[in-house]
Amino acid sequence: MADELTKGLEGVLAAESELSSIDGDAGRLIYRGYDIEDLAAEASFEEVLFLLWRGHLPTRAELDDFTDAMADERAVDDAVVETIRSLAAADEAPMAAMRTAVSMLSATDTDADAAADDRDAARRKARRIVAKTPTILAAYDRVRRDEEPIDPDPTLGLAANFLYMLTGEEPDAVAAETFDQALILHADHGLNASTFTAMVVGSTMADMYSAVTAGVGALSGPLHGGANQDVMEVLFEIEESDLDPREWVEQATDEGRRIPGFGHRVYNVKDPRAKILQARSEELAANGDDTWYEITTAIESYLTDEKGLVEKGIAPNVDFYSGSVYYQLGIPIDMYTPIFAMSRTGGWTAHVLEYQADNRLIRPRGRYIGPDAREYVAIDER
Ligand SMILES: CC(=O)SCCNC(=O)CCNC(=O)[C@H](O)C(C)(C)COP(=O)(O)OP(=O)(O)OC[C@H]1O[C@@H](n2cnc3c(N)ncnc32)[C@H](O)[C@@H]1OP(=O)(O)O
Numbered sequence: 001m002a003d004e005l006t007k008g009l010e011g012v013l014a015a016e017s018e019l020s021s022i023d024g025d026a027g028r029l030i031y032r033g034y035d036i037e038d039l040a041a042e043a044s045f046e047e048v049l050f051l052l053w054r055g056h057l058p059t060r061a062e063l064d065d066f067t068d069a070m071a072d073e074r075a076v077d078d079a080v081v082e083t084i085r086s087l088a089a090a091d092e093a094p095m096a097a098m099r100t101a102v103s104m105l106s107a108t109d110t111d112a113d114a115a116a117d118d119r120d121a122a123r124r125k126a127r128r129i130v131a132k133t134p135t136i137l138a139a140y141d142r143v144r145r146d147e148e149p150i151d152p153d154p155t156l157g158l159a160a161n162f163l164y165m166l167t168g169e170e171p172d173a174v175a176a177e178t179f180d181q182a183l184i185l186h187a188d189h190g191l192n193a194s195t196f197t198a199m200v201v202g203s204t205m206a207d208m209y210s211a212v213t214a215g216v217g218a219l220s221g222p223l224h225g226g227a228n229q230d231v232m233e234v235l236f237e238i239e240e241s242d243l244d245p246r247e248w249v250e251q252a253t254d255e256g257r258r259i260p261g262f263g264h265r266v267y268n269v270k271d272p273r274a275k276i277l278q279a280r281s282e283e284l285a286a287n288g289d290d291t292w293y294e295i296t297t298a299i300e301s302y303l304t305d306e307k308g309l310v311e312k313g314i315a316p317n318v319d320f321y322s323g324s325v326y327y328q329l330g331i332p333i334d335m336y337t338p339i340f341a342m343s344r345t346g347g348w349t350a351h352v353l354e355y356q357a358d359n360r361l362i363r364p365r366g367r368y369i370g371p372d373a374r375e376y377v378a379i380d381e382r
């Protein structure tokens with residue numbers, strides 16, 4: 001048995017997967033062989049979900065059936081809405097509210113009692129989770145603004161319907177397409193921390209709700225999905241300071257601050273998803289407010305050209321430009337990470353389904369470095 005310790009499991013191969021692959025030196029990402037640029041430009045989020053879950057791109061008829069089946073599952077039980085109301089009243093963070101509400105969905109799942117190895121039931125649960133998560137998140141945001149939740153509109157695609165449930169207005173084509181693209185870009189990314197978390201839970205043959213709930217928890221951290229909100233907060237901080245963005249970043253990095261949205265365990269170059277989101281951010285800025293786009297590009301050029309971070313393999317990741325895109329779509333900043341999670345439910349569930357098809361319990365070892373052979377001392381003698 002190898003005794004070498006790999007901190008953070010960096011580079012450790014833990015599973016085989018046909019779902020997505022990252023070339024960290026070339027800055028390339030594929031889902032089942034299809035380039036992320038092509039999928040983002042051509043496909044819809046539903047098409048990508050079908051691809052991840054079923055293994056091939058759907059025909060028109062397959063996609064129509066799939067989209068209808070997804071839309072049929074969007075409603076959530078009244079008890080879930082009541083819980084959302086009490087979480088909002090307690091000022092719970094949206095990611096924490098999502099974690100609780102996703103977990104609660106299992107209570108009314110018609111397959112709740114299915115056997116652990118019932119693969120059809122697991123697939124149905126996956127579909128329900130992905131379909132219902134946007135409803136949960138939109139309801140959460142509305143009730144905390146003292147607005148009533150809006151029922152899903154089955155005639156709209158998942159992305160447009162989410163924006164509709166959030167704002168009460170059907171989004172225009174640019175907003176719907178931009179948001180759909182963002183969902184595609186966030187759907188899957190190899191064995192990232194939250195996907196691995198979901199797989200560890202799935203490997204015990206626990207059910208899909210447990211796996212996804214754990215995934216939400218893992219994604220919420222600032223080293224992972226939580227960074228997109230942190231990026232927007234940095235942009236606000238810069239805007240409110242008297243400093244030019246380059247001076248601000250110089251000062252921040254000199255003080256040893258890490259800039260969120262930069263750096264990645266796998267990419268040594270700019271994340272291909274960041275390039276696509278940057279282009280969307282630029283387009284939105286050209287037709288609206290360019291403040292945020294200008295600040296992000298100034299940060300990137302300072303860190304790249306003057307600080308030389310890219311030479312050290314530290315470049316913008318997916319979280320760097322998503323914030324300014326969502327901001328321009330009018331989405332509240334603490335919803336950015338939940339939106340990431342809403343998309344990633346597709347990837348988490350696809351990986352759990354794939355892993356459970358040829359399951360082996362995930363259980364690594366830790367090297368014990370505590371004291372050896374201590375004698376127990378009775379409590380009154382300590
Ligand atoms: C969707 C996603 O999860 S993408 C990642 C989102 N997270 C962020 O954007 C948060 C900021 N980034 C980071 O904290 C890291 O880059 C991580 C967590 C993403 C990757 O971490 P790791 O692979 O463990 O790299 P690690 O933390 O060891 O950093 C390696 C080196 O790069 C430096 N570095 C990494 N990220 C940054 C950053 N954002 N700004 C400045 N320096 C950085 C570290 O200081 C370290 O330098 P050193 O070797 O001189 O000490």
Ligand SMILES: O=C([O-])CC(=O)C(=O)O
Nearest residue numbers: 188189191192193265318
């Ligand atoms: O792959 C990772 O480690 C993090 C990431 O970019 C993602 O999950 O999308």
